[in-house]
Amino acid sequence: MPPHDDLRTIDGDVYVSPRYLAGTTAIGDPALAPLLDLGWELEHDDLGNAFVHAPDRKVRLGYLPEGEDDGLWRINAYKDPFGPPTWGACFNDSCPTEFVRAFTTALAEAYEHGPGAYLAAPDPGSADRDPFNAIAPLINRGWQIDHPRWGVFAVQSPDGLAGLEFTTGRLDPETELTTRDARWQMWAGTSIDRPAWYATASTGTPVALLKAVTECVSDPTPLPRWQEETYSYVQGLARLTPVIPPRPPAATPLDVQRAAARRPAALTTSSVPRWSTTSRPALPGPRR
Incomplete structure (x- = not known):
């Protein structure tokens, strides 16, 4: 269960695990x-x-x-506002919204540090900008190294239902920004060719932004979703756990005493007025 969730505000009635098999929240x-x-x-x-x-x-x-396509989220950065993008990232319309938020949160932090951060291209010779830093969170959480084809370095989740691919060699900048043939690609589902969701990033995308996504994707904490929205998880493969509201704590003896003290005094026969021959007659009611 997510450690900081308030069960009164969770947007969902089930937890989806592993979280990369949850789909978009559509918000x-x-x-x-x-x-x-x-x-x-x-x-x-x-x-x-x-x-x-x-x-x-x-x-x-x-x-x-x-x-025009399923690229729901497109983020580009520029050295010159009127020039071509320095880097671009895309998340398709089925990608869990939490992964996009991880990216935009890191982007906001980088922007506050200036162009040297949000335009910082990966650099294998730099400790902070080494592309491997974006892959390390996956490997540290048990994802396995793979080489699916020549020129591609990849890691896969333990169940084989999610992966990240890093393509080596020269790539066409325009193709990276408009297709899935980008330097980085993440996906989940039963096949990379027809994934449940995917995300791409071009060559110049800062490593810190990519690392924020891989840390979020590999986080073991499940994500809340609504069970009836079948598009929100990979049906038959994800594990669904009901969101169970917490039980109220058992009353202590002190709680019982305080509750008793707040009750009005019990009514007795001496506190109830009795009618007698000296009682005033009832006033006549309104005419019908």
Whole structure:
């Protein structure tokens, strides 16, 4: 059970485990919040898509429920606001919203540190920017190294139902931003070709942002979801545990004494007025 959940506000009636088999919450607000809290500008188009811009216009996020493909979340960063993206990330419309929020939270923190952080390209020669730092959380939690094909380094979850791929060699920058053929790809489901969800990131994406996602994806804590929303988990593979509200604590002897003290005094025959021959007659009631 998530350690900080308030069972009065949990948005769901089951916990889904492992969490990478949970789907989207279909609510974008939690992932937008870290950027909006910094004062980033929010705009909407006539279709219902939302766009968030950094004050310097060098980072942009699109939440695109009415987009041209299944790329629900697209985040790009620029050295020049009018030039091509320096890096781009995409989360599809089935990706758990918590993973997107992990990315935007790390992005908000990096933005506060300036371009040297949110435009910091991976660098194997740097301890802080080594691409392996993004993979380490998965390996530390039991994910296994794999080499599915030439030029691809991968790690898979112990059950084989989630994975991360890192493609080596030169890649076309435009292709990275518009297709799944990117430097980084995460997925979950029974097949990478038809995943339950996927996320991609291009070559220049800062390692700190990627690490925030891999830490969140591999976290053993389950995610709350509504059981009747079958799209919210990989049916038949995820483990569902009911969200059980806590039982009220048993009353102590002191609680019993205090409750008794708060009760009104018991009514007795001496406290109840009796009618007698000297009682005043009842007043006549209204006419019917």
